[in-house]
Amino acid sequence: MFSFDPYSPAVDADPFPYYQRLRDEFPCFWSPEAQMWVLSRYSDIVTALNDWQTYSSASGNLMTELPGRAGATLGSSDPPRHDRLRALVQHAFMKRNLLALETPIREVARDVFGTLKGVSEFDFKEVSSKFTVKVLMAALGLPMGDEALVPEQEVRDNAVLMVQSDARTRTKGPEHIAAYNWMQDYAAKVIALRRAEPRDDLISHFAQAEIDGDKLDEREVLLTTTTLIMAGVESMGGFMMMFAHNLATFADARRAVVANPALLPDAIEESLRFNTSAQRFRRRLMKDVSLHGQTMKQGDFVCLAYGSGNRDERQFPNPEVYDITRKPRGHLGFGGGVHACLGTAIARMAVKIAFEEFHRVVPDYRRVADQLAWMPSSTFRSPLVLLLKAQ
Numbered sequence: 001m002f003s004f005d006p007y008s009p010a011v012d013a014d015p016f017p018y019y020q021r022l023r024d025e026f027p028c029f030w031s032p033e034a035q036m037w038v039l040s041r042y043s044d045i046v047t048a049l050n051d052w053q054t055y056s057s058a059s060g061n062l063m064t065e066l067p068g069r070a071g072a073t074l075g076s077s078d079p080p081r082h083d084r085l086r087a088l089v090q091h092a093f094m095k096r097n098l099l100a101l102e103t104p105i106r107e108v109a110r111d112v113f114g115t116l117k118g119v120s121e122f123d124f125k126e127v128s129s130k131f132t133v134k135v136l137m138a139a140l141g142l143p144m145g146d147e148a149l150v151p152e153q154e155v156r157d158n159a160v161l162m163v164q165s166d167a168r169t170r171t172k173g174p175e176h177i178a179a180y181n182w183m184q185d186y187a188a189k190v191i192a193l194r195r196a197e198p199r200d201d202l203i204s205h206f207a208q209a210e211i212d213g214d215k216l217d218e219r220e221v222l223l224t225t226t227t228l229i230m231a232g233v234e235s236m237g238g239f240m241m242m243f244a245h246n247l248a249t250f251a252d253a254r255r256a257v258v259a260n261p262a263l264l265p266d267a268i269e270e271s272l273r274f275n276t277s278a279q280r281f282r283r284r285l286m287k288d289v290s291l292h293g294q295t296m297k298q299g300d301f302v303c304l305a306y307g308s309g310n311r312d313e314r315q316f317p318n319p320e321v322y323d324i325t326r327k328p329r330g331h332l333g334f335g336g337g338v339h340a341c342l343g344t345a346i347a348r349m350a351v352k353i354a355f356e357e358f359h360r361v362v363p364d365y366r367r368v369a370d371q372l373a374w375m376p377s378s379t380f381r382s383p384l385v386l387l388l389k390a391q
Contacts, residue, residue, distance in 0.1 A: 005033035012374040019308035028292040036301035042312035049337030055283035063378035064165040092205035109357035124386040136232035141201020159233035187225040238277030238382035267324040272333025279307040306332040
């Protein structure tokens with residue numbers, strides 16, 4: 001008897017055989033373990049993403065939600081509240097010219113990946129997480145150096161814990177809630193610091209963003225900042241891990257992008273399709289929906305399996321092939337609909353720069369271990385450790 005448990009370590013390790021059966025045999029599947037429906041075909045997921053009136057995010061968009069977050073952030077709210085939040089946050093992003101971040105991001109990349117020169121074996125997670133935290137600090141305006149409120153390592157560790165879940169209880173454990181509370185306390189201190197001394201950074205702009213007299217209130221600034229730290233560290237860090245994992249696995253693709261860095265943008269898009277770190281998000285039904293012979297009831301939760309949609313042969317020919325020349329239009333690596341990721345431009349730019357600098361120092365590498373340990377998370381997927389050996 002087929003089962004699909006998004007909290008299972010077996011699914012963490014390799015969800016794609018499960019996804020194939022879901023798409024082929026059970027495209028609208030009730031998971032008793034998760035207590036929600038699972039949609040696995042690309043067209044059904046895109047339909048749900050574009051129909052927020054039916055598939056609501058206001059009860060939380062993470063498979064296992066954090067307390068107090070539902071309905072109060074970009075990802076966990078519906079229009080018109082979502083549109084107001086997005087407009088104000090986008091206004092702050094526009095004020096903070098992302099092109100101005102290219103030079104500091106390049107400097108961070110050279111500094112972080114330069115430490116690998118002459119190193120024969122290393123954990124890519126260590127260097128990628130250092131890079132993402134430093135980039136996030138530069139973009140958001142988080143304190144660094146002598147004025148740092150806490151060590152970078154604590155930001156990294158707590159951001160990663162926030163997105164994890166307990167496979168046994170299928171909930172957020174005390175350690176995950178504690179990490180979320182820690183991050184909110186940290187964000188509150190940074191916001192207070194930037195209110196006292198505004199700068200040309202995103203947190204300063206969040207606090208001051210105004211459209212026709214409308215501003216973000218204190219809770220919105222706090223939760224937006226907390227969510228962006230979580231997303232910036234884990235989402236971008238997880239994607240970098242998956243990209244490195246793909247390039248270490250597919251030597252021809254790695255050699256091609258090293259020889260011609262102009263191929264990196266296409267390789268990034270293919271990695272977002274082939275092995276996205278953002279695997280599954282949830283919605284709540286606002287009315288009954290009949291689909292593939294099943295009736296999903298109003299109030300039921302629905303899992304949108306982005307990772308499955310990205311491997312749907314109905315949308316992407318030969319989806320199990322990692323092809324950096326594919327140009328996969330419409331992949332779900334950054335979500336879609338009204339909840340398409342707001343940070344796509346900076347993420348694409350930062351990852352491209354990171355791998356340009358990484359490949360200058362380590363142009364040839366392979367995975368040390370055949371079997372990987374995967375992060376326990378019902379929403380995101382990335383290796384806990386990615387040991388690489390320079391060749």
